[in-house]
Structure formats: structure tokens, C-alpha cells
Amino acid sequence: SKVSQWPLLSEEYERYGRQLIMPEVGLKGQLHLKGSSILIIGIGGLGCPAVAYLAGAGVGTIGLCDGDYVERSNLHRQILHNTYKIGISKVDSAIDYLKALNPNVTYCTDTPASRYLISDTCVLLGKPLVSASALQTNGQLNVFNFPARPVGDLTGGPCYRCMFPKPPPPESVLTCGEGGILGPVVGVMGVLQALEAIKLIASGNIHCRLTDQGYSDGERVSDDSQAPQGLIFSAYSSTPFRSFKMRRRRGNCAACSSHAIITRESLRSGSMDYAQFCGAISPISAL
Amino acid sequence: SKVSQWPLLSEEYERYGRQLIMPEVGLKGQLHLKGSSILIIGIGGLGCPAVAYLAGAGVGTIGLCDGDYVERSNLHRQILHNTYKIGISKVDSAIDYLKALNPNVTYCTDTPASRYLISDTCVLLGKPLVSASALQTNGQLNVFNFPARPVGDLTGGPCYRCMFPKPPPPESVLTCGEGGILGPVVGVMGVLQALEAIKLIASGNIHCRLTDQGYSDGERVSDDSQAPQGLIFSAYSSTPFRSFKMRRRRGNCAACSSHAIITRESLRSGSMDYAQFCGAISPISAL
Amino acid sequence: MAEAEKSEAQDVITLKVEFTGGLEMLFSNIKEHKLSLPAKDEQDKATTVNYLVDYLCKKVMKDRRKELFVQDGTVRPGILVLINDADWELEGEGSYELQPEDNILFVSTLHGG
Amino acid sequence: MAEAEKSEAQDVITLKVEFTGGLEMLFSNIKEHKLSLPAKDEQDKATTVNYLVDYLCKKVMKDRRKELFVQDGTVRPGILVLINDADWELEGEGSYELQPEDNILFVSTLHGG
Ligand SMILES: [Zn+2]
Ligand SMILES: [Zn+2]
Numbered sequence: 001s002k003v004s005q006w007p008l009l010s011e012e013y014e015r016y017g018r019q020l021i022m023p024e025v026g027l028k029g030q031l032h033l034k035g036s037s038i039l040i041i042g043i044g045g046l047g048c049p050a051v052a053y054l055a056g057a058g059v060g061t062i063g064l065c066d067g068d069y070v071e072r073s074n075l076h077r078q079i080l081h082n083t084y085k086i087g088i089s090k091v092d093s094a095i096d097y098l099k100a101l102n103p104n105v106t107y108c109t110d111t112p113a114s115r116y117l118i119s120d121t122c123v124l125l126g127k128p129l130v131s132a133s134a135l136q137t138n139g140q141l142n143v144f145n146f147p148a149r150p151v152g153d154l155t156g157g158p159c160y161r162c163m164f165p166k167p168p169p170p171e172s173v174l175t176c177g178e179g180g181i182l183g184p185v186v187g188v189m190g191v192l193q194a195l196e197a198i199k200l201i202a203s204g205n206i207h208c209r210l211t212d213q214g215y216s217d218g219e220r221v222s223d224d225s226q227a228p229q230g231l232i233f234s235a236y237s238s239t240p241f242r243s244f245k246m247r248r249r250r251g252n253c254a255a256c257s258s259h260a261i262i263t264r265e266s267l268r269s270g271s272m273d274y275a276q277f278c279g280a281i282s283p284i285s286a287l
Numbered sequence: 288s289k290v291s292q293w294p295l296l297s298e299e300y301e302r303y304g305r306q307l308i309m310p311e312v313g314l315k316g317q318l319h320l321k322g323s324s325i326l327i328i329g330i331g332g333l334g335c336p337a338v339a340y341l342a343g344a345g346v347g348t349i350g351l352c353d354g355d356y357v358e359r360s361n362l363h364r365q366i367l368h369n370t371y372k373i374g375i376s377k378v379d380s381a382i383d384y385l386k387a388l389n390p391n392v393t394y395c396t397d398t399p400a401s402r403y404l405i406s407d408t409c410v411l412l413g414k415p416l417v418s419a420s421a422l423q424t425n426g427q428l429n430v431f432n433f434p435a436r437p438v439g440d441l442t443g444g445p446c447y448r449c450m451f452p453k454p455p456p457p458e459s460v461l462t463c464g465e466g467g468i469l470g471p472v473v474g475v476m477g478v479l480q481a482l483e484a485i486k487l488i489a490s491g492n493i494h495c496r497l498t499d500q501g502y503s504d505g506e507r508v509s510d511d512s513q514a515p516q517g518l519i520f521s522a523y524s525s526t527p528f529r530s531f532k533m534r535r536r537r538g539n540c541a542a543c544s545s546h547a548i549i550t551r552e553s554l555r556s557g558s559m560d561y562a563q564f565c566g567a568i569s570p571i572s573a574l
Numbered sequence: 575m576a577e578a579e580k581s582e583a584q585d586v587i588t589l590k591v592e593f594t595g596g597l598e599m600l601f602s603n604i605k606e607h608k609l610s611l612p613a614k615d616e617q618d619k620a621t622t623v624n625y626l627v628d629y630l631c632k633k634v635m636k637d638r639r640k641e642l643f644v645q646d647g648t649v650r651p652g653i654l655v656l657i658n659d660a661d662w663e664l665e666g667e668g669s670y671e672l673q674p675e676d677n678i679l680f681v682s683t684l685h686g687g
Numbered sequence: 688m689a690e691a692e693k694s695e696a697q698d699v700i701t702l703k704v705e706f707t708g709g710l711e712m713l714f715s716n717i718k719e720h721k722l723s724l725p726a727k728d729e730q731d732k733a734t735t736v737n738y739l740v741d742y743l744c745k746k747v748m749k750d751r752r753k754e755l756f757v758q759d760g761t762v763r764p765g766i767l768v769l770i771n772d773a774d775w776e777l778e779g780e781g782s783y784e785l786q787p788e789d790n791i792l793f794v795s796t797l798h799g800g
Contacts, residue, residue, distance in 0.1 A: 017360045076344055138708050172755050240528070247774035420686055421686055455650065
């Protein structure tokens with residue numbers, strides 16, 4: 001059979017029509033989305049809305065990663081799961097939902113990890129990390145390691161360790177189970193994660209390739225207005241959303257600087273003990 | 288059988304546990320939520336995430352109102368519907384999803400109306416209106432008619448007509464079909480609508496009752512920091528979220544002032560022609 | 575902030591004027607404009623938001639569809655004007671006298687969802 | 688804005704200090720504090736963010752669990768400090784010299800989701 005002249009199926013033109021007609025996406029951006037793969041770590045309050053909008057937008061391959069099972073106490077905020085899925089793994093529950101929402105996407109699964117391990121892996125693989133968290137009435141969002149320049153290049157975006165070289169004392173860390181969480185608070189942060197990921201991918205500027213002349217990362221202009229931004233949200237504040245200028249890479253960062261001590265080898269060998277590093281916080285509850 | 292000593296079912300304590308432990312909600316707030324009813328007008332890009340989080344949070348009665356059927360071009364942003372629901376009414380599709388998410392909620396249905404008619408009805412019934420809209424990369428959110436004081440009381444919150452006494456010229460109005468829309472942009476606004484509604488209800492301050500001494504509306508303090516706020520969102524801006532102080536009620540507002548010409552009678556008799564008032568914009572596409 | 579940029583001495587006011595909600599399309603797709611306006615108008619009165627709207631129409635707007643920005647001598651229905659993040663009604667609407675470094679935001683209201 | 692409130696003349700700096708992300712619990716659950724600090728410290732040097740942190744610990748914080756705010760002479764790991772909405776690293780961290788009407792925000796980072 002003949003190869004189609006059209007870069008998308010007619011089903012896809014119809015499905016993505018409302019974003020295809022926007023200059024910020026267009027056919028080129030849609031093809032970037034289709035060619036991209038995203039790993040979602042945790043299918044909880046953040047991951048549920050994030051993955052729904054990413055699958056909806058047509059990200060080609062989505063990895064899902066969560067070791068937990070659906071509980072009733074999840075359902076006020078983890079809106080892909082439902083009452084009939086209680087006791088089923090969150091990954092399986094999410095895939096049920098996502099395949100119905102958009103069968104054009106490929107879904108895969110993996111096992112979860114801690115924030116530091118996730119950030120270190122992103123740095124070593126040259127991938128940006130769209131990170132968010134939420135507790136009670138507050139939320140935070142940061143894009144780390146963007147642009148994803150090589151280890152040692154101070155013009156790359158800061159990594160999680162640049163911002164938090166030391167983990168907080170375990171007694172200062174509350175989980176959603178202890179502190180509580182309003183569903184739409186974590187929901188907003190998850191949707192905003194999807195938005196940041198779509199903006200990065202559709203722009204085509206995410207691709208950071210090693211060339212003979214060093215790294216290239218698209219047409220990204222590095223003027224000040226493009227400096228990496230963080231967002232903090234406080235639902236009951238008179239200024240609920242605050243954007244802030246993020247720091248630069250840290251010259252002595254253990255992961256992304258020329259003094260890095262974290263390498264592919266140290267990750268593979270397991271010589272880094274992330275659970276110990278973070279004290280009593282278990283990797284899952286620290287997500 | 289004996290009446291339970293407990294104000295909630297044990298299933299509900301488990302389901303809402305993560306928000307019950309928060310001082311902003313608590314058992315009192317959860318009972319306010321359970322006793323409340325909300326009408327969702329439009330189960331599209333805003334209504335889908337909004338109703339999911341409202342049902343998840345345990346709003347007791349939810350009215351759903353949309354005359355449309357699910358189309359493939361909805362699915363990148365209308366995340367309660369799915370590929371198998373194409374051609375089914377949006378209201379039926381949403382109820383399927385919602386009953387699985389939270390079977391404790393009562394769901395009802397109604398028919399849609401225009402923004403002016405919705406606002407006018409809220410003013411006449413003394414109900415606050417959590418209004419949002421989104422197009423392309425922009426979104427807007429306003430809570431109208433809060434506090435929902437009686438017609439003629441200038442200390443009540445402004446209504447939609449106070450802010451927009453005249454409809455925009457039809458040629459200046461774009462719909463999502465014409466202008467396009469990014470899924471998470473409308474998604475964020477829908478989740479924020481749910482959050483505003485939950486904050487209003489859980490606080491207990493929404494109740495606006497006619498007493499002998501005039502209206503009482505809870506313990507709401509009317510200092511400046513509590514003045515009604517609007518929110519505008521622009522996904523590609525360096526300051527994506529901006530909060531602003533909304534205006535007060537308009538002294539000559541056609542709906543909420545002492546010079547109001549819109550009454551229960553004029554609404555019932557149909558003497559107000561909303562379609563004509565808004566020019567060529569059909570009520571549905573203007574939602 | 576940016577105190578050094580103030581220049582009342584030369585009887586000029588610098589402003590940050592922004593357009594959003596799609597309205598930037600009428601202004602060469604530029605969302606943020608730094609403008610310098612005379613501090614006084616021809617009648618030696620302090621310049622107001624009305625003066626700014628007129629100035630934007632005549633000097634800044636390249637698009638010919640003026641009626642999508644002004645109608646009947648003021649901004650058209652469906653455009654929200656914010657003066658330093660407050661609805662202009664709270665500041666006196668068009669007759670508000672511009673202050674140095676004011677932020678004036680014009681928002682086209684949206685009807686999608 | 689609020690120029691009238693500036694009071695360098697009396698060698699005092701007024702600041703807006705905010706706590707969020709749950710950190711406000713350590714400060715009597717007040718998210719927004721208006722503080723007046725001396726413009727110079729005992730050594731006649733301009734007061735810095737380090738000075739402010741020490742001042743908050745000694746004069747403002749009622750909670751006895753100081754270790755949840757400071758450790759090893761600086762803010763504890765997991766607290767982000769923003770000076771006028773920029774990570775304090777961009778402004779010189781603790782040695783940043785406070786300016787009148789500065790906004791200093793302390794955010795406890797969250798780990799839930
Ligand atoms: Zn780093
Ligand atoms: Zn009104």
C-alpha cells in the first residue's frame with residue numbers, strides 16, 4: 001500500500017484541529033508532539049490531570065510510573081481513577097482511562113523514584129524536568145534543566161540539586177496524608193505541568209543535540225525574558241499566583257556542574273543511596 | 288432503623304479525609320459542600336475539569352447543562368468525554384464519568400443559556416456566579432454577584448452586566464472553533480472555577496439570607512483585602528497570572544441596581560431577547 | 575523601582591501599556607509597550623487615560639480596524655481597562671490622571687470555553 | 688508606590704516580608720509582615736538579608752522550633768528565599784543589602800502531590 005502524503009491521519013486533523021490552527025502549535029508543533037515521549041512519575045493528584053491533557057494533546061509516547069493502588073481517599077483529586085478502580089494499580093487504572101481518551105498514543109509503564117534521582121537522571125540524559133508539588137492550599141512549579149545543556153555548562157538551566165543541594169530535614173516534610181490537600185489546588189499544578197511540557201515540545205526548542213560544534217538547542221533566545229521561571233501558588237492569598245526568576249546552575253552542583261560527582265556509573269552501581277540522603281522520607285511519599 | 292450519630296457515612300470520611308483534615312474545610316466545610324448545589328453551564332473545556340473536582344470534593348447536588356454532543360475535536364481538552372462517547376450528549380457522557388468518580392453526588396440536567404441570562408438569573412435568585420472563559424492561550428476568571436446581596440444594594444458584588452453593560456460587537460468575538468484553544472489553558476481555568484466554588488461553599492460565607500435586619504451573609508469581612516478579585520491568564524506571558532481588583536456594582540446596572548429593568552417577570556415573559564441583545568453570537572458559542 | 579527612568583522634569587510620563595486576551599493583534603502583536611507621553615495636554619491639563627486611548631489609536635495602532643478598539647469616544651464594549659491591576663472604574667475611568675510608571679492593561683474579554 | 692511611607696531619613700528601612708508554603712505556621716500564621724529595620728547594623732554596615740533572617744528568628748518568630756527556619760547560620764535546606772520575586776542567589780544571597788520597600792518571600796518547598 002502507498003505511503004500517505006499526509007503527515008497526520010484524518011482522524012488526527014479532526015482531533016487536534018483546535019490546537020493545530022494556533023500559531024503556537026501548528027502542524028509543525030503537532031508533529032513535535034507526536035514524535036515526543038514523556039515520562040509521568042506518579043499518577044496521583046498532579047499526574048492525573050497532567051497526563052490527561054498530554055494524552056489529549058497527542059504526545060506520541062507516554063510512560064506511566066507509579067507503584068501505588070487506587071484508594072478511596074485518592075478520588076477527591078485523582079480524577080482519572082474512580083470508585084470501581086479501588087484496589088487496582090494506578091498505572092492500570094490510568095491506562096484504561098487514557099486509551100479511551102486517545103487511542104493514538106502509546107502508553108508504557110515504569111517504577112517510581114525520588115525527586116533527586118529523577119533530577120539526576122534528567123541531567124545525565126539531557127532531558128528537561130517539569131516538576132511540581134502541592135500540599136494543603138499551596139502549589140509550586142519549576143522547569144529544571146532547561147535548556148538541557150551538558151553537565152559542566154553553566155548556561156544550562158538549573159537542576160533540582162542546584163536549587164536544593166541539601167534535602168530538607170525529614171521532620172519539616174509533610175505529606176498529603178498528614179497535611180491534607182485540596183483537590184483543585186493539586187489539579188491546577190498538574191494541568192500547568194502539562195501546559196509547560198506542551199509549550200516546550202510544540203516550540204521545537206526542546207531538542208538539545210550534541211553536534212560537532214557543541215550542543216545546539218533550537219532557536220531558543222537566551223535573553224533575560226527567557227530566563228527560567230518558577231511559579232508558586234497559594235489558593236487563599238490575595239496574590240494567588242507569583243512567578244519568580246529561578247537561579248542559575250550552581251558552580252559546584254553535585255549533578256550538573258564540572259564538579260559533578262553523580263555519573264551514569266554511580267547511578268548504575270547504586271552507590272548513591274537516595275533514601276538515606278533524604279533521611280526518613282520514603283521515595284514515594286516524597287513525590 | 289436508628290438515625291446515625293455521624294454526620295457523614297464512613298465511606299465519606301475515607302473519601303474526603305485529605306480535605307477534611309484541613310482547617311479551610313474541616314467537618315463543617317464538608318457538610319456545607321454536601322448541603323450545597325451547583326449548576327455547571329457547559330460541559331466543555333471549562334466544565335469538564337470543574338465538575339470533576341466539584342464532584343470529587345463532595346458537592347451534594349450538581350446540575351449539568353449542555354445541549355451539545357461529543358465530537359472528536361473536543362477530546363484534546365474535554366477530558367471527561369472519550370473516543371467511545373463521540374456522538375453521545377455531553378451531559379450523558381459526563382454523568383457516566385461522574386457517577387463512577389463519586390456515586391454519593393446527585394446529578395441533574397438542564398438546558399444552556401447565554402452569559403447575560405445566566406448572570407441576570409443569578410442576581411435575581413441571589414446566587415454567586417463563578418465565571419470563566421478561555422481562548423487560544425488566554426483565560427479569565429471572575430466571581431460575580433458575591434456577596435450576593437439584593438438588587439439595589441451597592442455593597443453586593445458586581446454582576447456580569449456591571450462589568451460589561453453592553454455586549455461586544457459580534458465581529459470582535461472569536462469562538463474556540465475559530466481561534467483555537469490549548470487544552471491545558473482552558474483546563475487550568477476550569478480547575479480554578481472549581482477551587483473558587485469550593486472556597487466559597489466550604490467557608491460557609493456564601494449563605495445570604497434575608498433577615499428582619501436586612502441581609503446577612505456570614506462572617507464575611509468587607510475590608511479592602513476581601514474586595515472581589517478577577518484573574519487573567521496568559522500562557523506565553525512572562526507574568527502568566529495577574530490578579531486584579533474588580534469594580535463595584537454599577538449604580539445604573541440593568542440587573543442589580545435600584546434602576547434595574549430586568550425582573551423575574553421580564554425573564555419569565557421572555558420580553559428580554561438575549562440572542563438579539565448579543566447580536567449574531569449564538570448563546571452556545573458565546574459560552 | 576526604576577526611579578531613575580522617571581522624567582517628570584522634562585514634562586514626560588513613561589508608562590507600561592499592555593494588551594492581552596487577543597487585543598495585542600491590533601497592536602502589531604506586541605503585548606508590552608513602553609510609552610512616553612507628555613505630562614500635560616494642549617489645554618495644560620494633566621494627561622488622562624482618555625488621552626492615552628486617543629494616543630494609542632492615532633500613534634501606536636497600525637491596524638485600520640479602529641472600531642475594534644474604540645467606539646463612541648471610549649474603549650469599545652468588551653474591553654476591560656486595568657490601572658495598576660485595578661478596574662479603571664475604581665480609579666475614575668477615562669478621567670484618571672496618569673502617574674509616572676503607571677501600568678495600564680487593556681484586556682479583550684474572551685467568550686470561549 | 689507608597690513613597691510617603693519610605694523613611695530613610697530616620698535610618699529605618701520598611702520591608703514587606705512574606706511566608707508561604709506552610710512556613711507561615713512558624714510565624715503566628717501571618718503570611719504578610721510589614722517590618723521596619725535599621726538601615727545600618729551595629730558595625731555601621733548596610734543591613735542585609737542575613738540580618739533580616741537573624742532579626743526574624745529573634746524578634747518575630749514565636750515558635751520555639753527555630754531549627755525549622757534556620758540551620759548552620761542560614762535558612763534551612765528546603766526554604767527558597769525570593770528577593771523581589773527573584774531567587775536570592777541572583778541578588779547575592781544573604782549578603783544582599785536591603786533596599787526600602789523590598790519584598791522578601793520565604794517559601795517552604797512542598798513535597799506532596
Ligand atoms: Zn545542578
Ligand atoms: Zn450589575
